Amino acid sequence: MQETRLDTARIRAARQMIDPLFLDTPLYLCEALEPDLGCAVSIKLETANPVRSFKARGTEVVTGLLAANGSRAAVCASAGNLGQALAWSGRDRGLDITVVASRFAPAAKLERIRALGAGLELVDGDFDMARERAADIARHEGVRLVEDSLDIETCEGAATIGLELVDAAPSFDAVLVALGGGALATGVGHVVKALAPGVEVICVQPLGAPAMTRSWRQRRVVTTDSTDTIADGVAGRVPSRRSWTTSCWWPTTPCWSRRRRSSPVCGCSSTARASSSNRRPRSASRRSWRTVTASPACTWPPSCAAATSTSTPITAGSARPPSANPEACPSPTPAVPSAGRRTW
Known part of the structure; x- marks a missing residue:
């Protein structure tokens, strides 16, 4: 892993400075998404705190x-x-x-x-x-x-989410992170790539606010004239050069989310993780089998595990989005190992 401005030791020390109200947020297994994605999907609920975001x-x-x-x-x-x-x-x-x-x-x-x-x-x-x-x-x-x-402090504070993901059981194959200015993606990506290098980190950005993704792909700062997304927390037009270069140090894959109205995200979380199922849908691509959803922070009640967002599931092989019915995931299940599952 190439050197960045972030430091794993400082990130561990940062946990001591953060009010416990914002640490060790719930990690739920969302079974409602499994039939469509063909993998186990865990949602880290970063809205379960007094300011409703990470x-x-x-x-x-x-x-x-x-x-x-x-x-x-x-x-x-x-x-x-x-x-x-x-x-x-x-x-x-x-x-x-x-x-x-x-x-x-x-x-x-x-x-x-x-x-x-x-x-x-x-x-x-x-x-x-x-x-x-x-x-x-x-x-x-x-x-x-x-x-x-x-x-650097905001990136390393957000990186404590990565520590919690890596320390949680069971192991996982991919982490999806909402991409706005890059603090969350940089922090979580640094920790995951440092401590679990085999895990894929995928950044998700709305099609209507693609400046950071375009910058990543073109390896230069790219700005846009406007944004078109209800995900206001990630609606930036002008990426900073320093945040863009920091985000590019570790190998991740940025993706644009398709804009579907009322496409569900199970849990108003900022990060999600996936582990594979033994059953791979024949029609699904490798990416759709492996990836799960992530949404920016919002004001949805943290007690509910189903919400809507324009940061939609990246399910290239799915015939339809998962149900938008909030009852589809009424009782979040703690993420625990399930029999018959494997990790690749």
Whole structure:
């Protein structure tokens, strides 16, 4: 494995800085997807925490270091999830947090940011315009600009998910990760490739927000003029050069998800993993047999194991998407080994 900015020892140490509320999130076996995919599918539920996303793993590390160094303020741009996480972590450490967001961001997320005590500034534009404004505030006021996927702390905080996946039983063959700015993909990918090199890491991005995937394929930063997806957490137009190059150090496969309305993702998770079944569907390709689904963080109730998202299952050999009926997976089952299954 080639060297990156990330360090596995620091990632292990990061767990000590993160509030236990955000660690060891549930890992469920979703049997509803097995008939269509022909493999065992486990869903890691990263919405089962107070800010409903994995982002707090990174902001806990960032704000812990800021408080230890005597810093009193920080600013970030956010589509909603990072802002909530930074507001939560900053409040607990007495930091003055400012979040810049698009006024078109989900109202529930904006209200939650305000409720957590952060200052909120709205811009007439998308996330990338909010990012430019946050950078201006940081320069003018001399405060820390927290940029998810650019800050090594956010990547290594997200990487603790990878530690939990690798340490969990049973073993698995592939991990699918939602791809936005790259913090989650970089962190989880680094750990999985370092500790379980035989596992395939696949990044999933909406067709309507393909900037990072195009950058990965062309080996240069590629921007888009607009985005077209309801998955606001991964709707970026302008990948940063540093986050793109970090993500490209380890061998992964980025994929675009097909945009189907009400295509289900069992669990509002940020990562999913798969282990093979003895029964391979004759009509399915090798990729469709091996891969499972992942969705960006959302506000679906964490107690429910079925949700909808435009980050749809990549099931190239499936004749139809799995059922969108929430009752299809009413009672998540803990991921435990099943008789007759094998791993390849």
